[in-house]
Amino acid sequence: MRDPYQESVILKQFDWQGNEVWSFDRLEQVVTEEIENEDGETEGLYTVWGARIHHDWQRQGNSVGYYAPDAEPQVDSGSTLILGHKNHVNLDVSDKRLEDDYIYEVNWDGEITWDWTASEHIDEMGFSEEARNSIYRSVGFNEARQSADWLHINSATYVGPNKWYDEGDERFHPDHIMISSRTASFIAIIARDGSIAWRMGPDYRTTPELAELGQIIGQHNPHIIQKGLPGAGNLLVFDNGGRSGYGFSNPARPDGTNSLTRDSSRVLEINPVTFEKIWEYSVGGGTEQFQFYSWYVSNAQRLPNGNTMVNEGMDGRVFELTPEKEIVWEYVSPFFSDDEVVTHRVYRAYRLPYEWIPQLVPPVEKAVIPPNLSTFRVPSQ
Numbered sequence: 425m426r427d428p429y430q431e432s433v434i435l436k437q438f439d440w441q442g443n444e445v446w447s448f449d450r451l452e453q454v455v456t457e458e459i460e461n462e463d464g465e466t467e468g469l470y471t472v473w474g475a476r477i478h479h480d481w482q483r484q485g486n487s488v489g490y491y492a493p494d495a496e497p498q499v500d501s502g503s504t505l506i507l508g509h510k511n512h513v514n515l516d517v518s519d520k521r522l523e524d525d526y527i528y529e530v531n532w533d534g535e536i537t538w539d540w541t542a543s544e545h546i547d548e549m550g551f552s553e554e555a556r557n558s559i560y561r562s563v564g565f566n567e568a569r570q571s572a573d574w575l576h577i578n579s580a581t582y583v584g585p586n587k588w589y590d591e592g593d594e595r596f597h598p599d600h601i602m603i604s605s606r607t608a609s610f611i612a613i614i615a616r617d618g619s620i621a622w623r624m625g626p627d628y629r630t631t632p633e634l635a636e637l638g639q640i641i642g643q644h645n646p647h648i649i650q651k652g653l654p655g656a657g658n659l660l661v662f663d664n665g666g667r668s669g670y671g672f673s674n675p676a677r678p679d680g681t682n683s684l685t686r687d688s689s690r691v692l693e694i695n696p697v698t699f700e701k702i703w704e705y706s707v708g709g710g711t712e713q714f715q716f717y718s719w720y721v722s723n724a725q726r727l728p729n730g731n732t733m734v735n736e737g738m739d740g741r742v743f744e745l746t747p748e749k750e751i752v753w754e755y756v757s758p759f760f761s762d763d764e765v766v767t768h769r770v771y772r773a774y775r776l777p778y779e780w781i782p783q784l785v786p787p788v789e790k791a792v793i794p795p796n797l798s799t800f801r802v803p804s805q
Contacts, residue, residue: 555671
C-alpha cells in the first residue's frame with residue numbers, strides 16, 4: 425500500500441456554471457489510503473487511477489498562472505504541464521525507495537506527450553561529493569509512505585516568451601520548464617531534451633555573483649516575469665528560509681541534511697543571466713528580520729502597475745508592495761483549517777484582473793487612508 429503524500433488523484437477543469445470540461449487521472453493506478461469512517465468502519469485500499477499531481481500545474485498559453493498581457497491560458501484546448509510523483513529505486517541517488525518528482529505534459533485528449541524524471545538527472549544538479557553522500561546515506565525516508573521525498577520539487581512553470589531568448593540565449597526557450605527544489609535549494613530550467621539548461625544553486629558560494637546574492641533556502645514559486653509586466657525577463661522568487669540543503673555538515677546536522685538554516689524570508693528579483701539582485705524585500709536585520717518569515721508555501725506576483733503582491737503563506741498574510749517597499753494593501757486570511765495542527769496558511773495567492781471574471785460586476789474600489797499612528801487610539805468601551 426502507498427500512503428499518498430501531498431498529491432491528488434485527479435486534475436479537473438470546470439466552467440463558471442460548475443460543469444466539468446476537462447480532467448486527467450490516467451498516469452498510473454494507485455491504492456487509496458485506509459481510513460475509518462464516521463461509523464467506525466474501515467474504508468479504503470481501493471485501486472483507482474491517479475494523476476499523482478502535487479504542488480503545481482500550468483495550462484498552455486500562460487506561463488506563470490497569473491495575469492500578464494497577451495498571456496491568456498487556453499480553456500478549451502492546449503497542453504497541461506503537471507508536476508507529479510513516481511516511486512522507484514535509483515541507486516545513483518540512494519538505495520532507498522524514492523518518492524521521485526515526475527513532470528509530464530498532457531494534451532487535450534489526455535495523452536502524455538513529454539515527461540521528465542528528476543533522479544535521472546542527478547549528475548546535472550550541482551551536488552558536491554559531500555552532498556551526494558548525504559543524499560545516499562541519510563535522505564529522509566518516511567516509513568508511512570515507504571519512500572523518500574528527496575528533492576521536494578514545489579513548482580514547475582513554462583519559461584514563457586522573454587527577452588533573453590529573443591537575444592539568442594537558447595537556455596531560456598519559452599517552452600523550457602523552470603523548476604524549484606525546496607529540499608535541495610536549487611532552481612533550474614529543463615530543456616525539452618531533458619537536460620538541465622540553466623541552474624542557480626544549490627551552493628551559492630561558487631561564483632562572486634551568487635555569493636553576493638546570498639544563499640537561497642527552501643524557495644517557492646520561482647518564475648520568469650512575463651512580457652508586458654515591469655521587470656519582464658527577470659526571475660522573481662519567494663526565498664523562504666527555514667531548513668533545507670544537503671552536504672553542509674555541521675554539529676547540529678552531522679548527516680548533512682537540512683543543514684542550511686535562516687529564520688527569515690526574502691522576496692528576490694534577479695537577473696537570471698548575471699545573477700545580479702535587482703530588487704529585494706526583507707525586514708531589517710538582527711531580531712527584526714523574524715517579522716517576515718514563512719518557512720513553507722508562499723509566493724510573489726509582479727503586478728502591471730509595477731508593485732509586487734506577496735503571499736506570506738505560513739501566516740495567511742497577503743500584501744502589496746510598491747517598488748519603494750511601501751505596503752499599500754494587506755489581507756490576512758480569516759479561514760482556519762480543521763487539521764490536528766490548526767493553521768490559516770495560504771499556499772499561493774494571485775490578484776486577478778476584473779476582466780478575467782466577466783461574470784461578476786466589478787466592485788467599487790475605495791481608497792483606505794492609513795491612520796496617523798502617533799495620534800491614533802483605540803476607542804474606550
